[in-house]
Amino acid sequence: MELGQATETARFAETALPHLDAAYNLARWLTRDPGDAADVVQEAMLRALKFFGGFRGGNGKSWLLAIVRNTAFDWMKANRPAEIARFVPGGTGEDEHDIENIAFEGDDPEAALIRAGDRRQLDGLIEALPLEFRECLVLRELEELSYKEIAAVIGVPIGTVMSRLARARQLMQRGWLKEETR
Amino acid sequence: MMREIDHLEVRNLLHAALDGELDTLDMMRFEAHLSDCTECTAEYARLSALSAAIRERVPRYAAPAELRDALLQSLMPREAEPPKVVPFPASRLQRWLRPAAGGFTLGAALAASLAVMIATRNVENAVTDSVVTAHIRALQPGHLTDVQISDQHQVKPWFDGKIDFAPPVKELSDQGFNLVGGRLDYIQGREAAVIVYRRKLHMIDLFVTRSDHAGSGAEPAPAPRTTPSGYNVEHWTDGGLDYWAVSDLNRNELADFAKAWQGR
Numbered sequence: 001m002e003l004g005q006a007t008e009t010a011r012f013a014e015t016a017l018p019h020l021d022a023a024y025n026l027a028r029w030l031t032r033d034p035g036d037a038a039d040v041v042q043e044a045m046l047r048a049l050k051f052f053g054g055f056r057g058g059n060g061k062s063w064l065l066a067i068v069r070n071t072a073f074d075w076m077k078a079n080r081p082a083e084i085a086r087f088v089p090g091g092t093g094e095d096e097h098d099i100e101n102i103a104f105e106g107d108d109p110e111a112a113l114i115r116a117g118d119r120r121q122l123d124g125l126i127e128a129l130p131l132e133f134r135e136c137l138v139l140r141e142l143e144e145l146s147y148k149e150i151a152a153v154i155g156v157p158i159g160t161v162m163s164r165l166a167r168a169r170q171l172m173q174r175g176w177l178k179e180e181t182r
Numbered sequence: 183m184m185r186e187i188d189h190l191e192v193r194n195l196l197h198a199a200l201d202g203e204l205d206t207l208d209m210m211r212f213e214a215h216l217s218d219c220t221e222c223t224a225e226y227a228r229l230s231a232l233s234a235a236i237r238e239r240v241p242r243y244a245a246p247a248e249l250r251d252a253l254l255q256s257l258m259p260r261e262a263e264p265p266k267v268v269p270f271p272a273s274r275l276q277r278w279l280r281p282a283a284g285g286f287t288l289g290a291a292l293a294a295s296l297a298v299m300i301a302t303r304n305v306e307n308a309v310t311d312s313v314v315t316a317h318i319r320a321l322q323p324g325h326l327t328d329v330q331i332s333d334q335h336q337v338k339p340w341f342d343g344k345i346d347f348a349p350p351v352k353e354l355s356d357q358g359f360n361l362v363g364g365r366l367d368y369i370q371g372r373e374a375a376v377i378v379y380r381r382k383l384h385m386i387d388l389f390v391t392r393s394d395h396a397g398s399g400a401e402p403a404p405a406p407r408t409t410p411s412g413y414n415v416e417h418w419t420d421g422g423l424d425y426w427a428v429s430d431l432n433r434n435e436l437a438d439f440a441k442a443w444q445g446r
Contacts, residue, residue: 013257014318018413018430020253021383024245038249045253122240140201141236144432147203166197173232 012052015060016045022061022143023068029138030072032127036079044071059149066153069135083131125175133168140165192222200229244383309370309426314413316367317387317428320376337364341375347423349375349390357442359386369426379439386429386439393424416440 016023023044027037048067055063076084126134139145139153150165151158192215198204199212216223338351344366353361362378362385372391379386414436416427425443429436 009257013254017253017257017318020245020250021242024249025243028243034243034246037243038246041245041249042252049257122236126236126240137236141233142240142242147198147201162194162197165201166194169197169229169232172236173228176232176235 008052009049012049015052015055016048016064019061019064023064025142026065026068026135026138027072029126029142030069030131030135031076036075040072040075041068043075044068047071059152061143062145062149062152065139065143065145066155069153122172122176125172128175129168129171133164133171136161136164137168137172192216192219193225196222196226196229200226200233242383310415310417312370313387313389313426313428314415316369316374316376316389317413320365320367320387334361337361337377340364341366345373345375347375347390347392349377349423351377352443354379354439354442357438358382359439359442381429381431381435381439384429384431384435386427386431386436388443389424389426389428391424393419393422418444420444 020041023041024037027040027044028034031037031040044064044067048064051067073084126137129137135154136150139150145153147158147161147165150161154161192212195204195208195212199209204212216226334351334353338348341349341351341364351361351364355361359379359381362380364378365376367374367376367389369389369391375390377388377390379388413428413430414433416425416436416439418425418440425440427436427440427443429439431439
C-alpha cells in the first residue's frame, strides 16, 4: 500500500516537476509578486497531487497550468477581491469602452514607461493588462502554448482565446508605440 | 465590397498567422492578401516586432531554488539519500556512484532478461526511460554537476581517469547552448559521461556511453521522442559512442542542439 503510494508520488513528480518553472512563471505574472507566486504554486502542487488520480495522461503542462491558474484566482479572490472583481470570466474583450476604462486602471502605462527602461517597460505594460488578457499573453508569448492548450488552461473556447490575445497585443502596442514615438 | 470583406477577415487572421495557428490554405490566402495590402503588411510587421520584443526581453521567471527544494523534499524525501555504509572515506564522486552501483546490478539483470525477451526497440525505450530518470534525479539540488565549469578545456580533462573513454566536450555557446559542467552517471549498468548545457532556463543533459555497435560508424538518429512526462530525448551514435540528449526544452530546440553538436 505504502509502496503503491510512493510509486504514485514518483509518477506525479515526474509529470509535474518538469513544469515547475512554467507554473511559477504563470503564478508570478498573475499575482505580480514573487512571494505570493510561491504560495500559489505550493498550494497548486498540493491540489495537483490530490487530483493526480484523475489525470489520464496527455498534456501534463496544460493540466498543471490549469490547476495553477485556478489556484491563483482563488488566492486572489481571498486576498485581493478588488482586483478579481474587475475580471470578466467569459468576456471576450469585445466591448471597447469597458477596456478603455479598466485597461490601465491603478497602473498607468505612462507611469510604467517613466518608471522604467526598455525591458522594465514591457514588463510594466504586461503587469498593467487586465487579468484575462494578461494570462493569455503570458501563456502564448512566454510559455509558448498553442491556442488549444491556452483554451484548456483557461477553460474558454478557442475563439475567446483569439480575441483576448488580439486585445492584449493591441493594448501592449498602444503603450509601446507611445514610447517609440516619444 | 469583396475586397473589403477579405480585408476585414484578414485583420482577424493576423494574430493566428503570427502564432502559427493557420492551416495551409488560410496561410496561402493570408499571404496573398499581404502581398497587395500595405496596411495589413505594416500591422503584421508591428505585431511581429512586439511579439519578438516580449519573447526577447520579458523574463520567464524560474521557480526559486527554495520552492523547488521544498517541493522535492515533500515529494521524494529519501530518493537523494546515499546509503549509510561507506567503507572508504567518501569523496563526492564515490557518494555519487554508490547509489548508482546498486542500480547497476538491477540494471544489468534487467538488461540481460530484456535482451532475451524483447526486440531492440524496447531496449531502446528502456534506455530512454533510464536517461530521463537520471536527468530528473540530477535536477535535484546539488546533483546537477560534479564539475561546474563552463570551459570545454577544463571539463574534458575532468573526465580523464574517471571513465575508460574520452567523451568529446564541445563549446556551443555561440549557438545559444552554454556549457555548464559535467558529471558521471550510470545508464543501464553502463558508465556514462554527462555533459551539462543550459539553454535559457532549460538544462540539457548529454549522456555519452560506449556504443554496443562500436566500429559500425555513424548511424542515422531515430526520430526524436517525447516521453509521457514531457521530456524530450534525442539519440544518436557516432564514433563508437552513444549519445542521448535529454531536456524539457521543446523538441525543435533540442533537435537544434543535436544538430549543432553533430555539425562540429
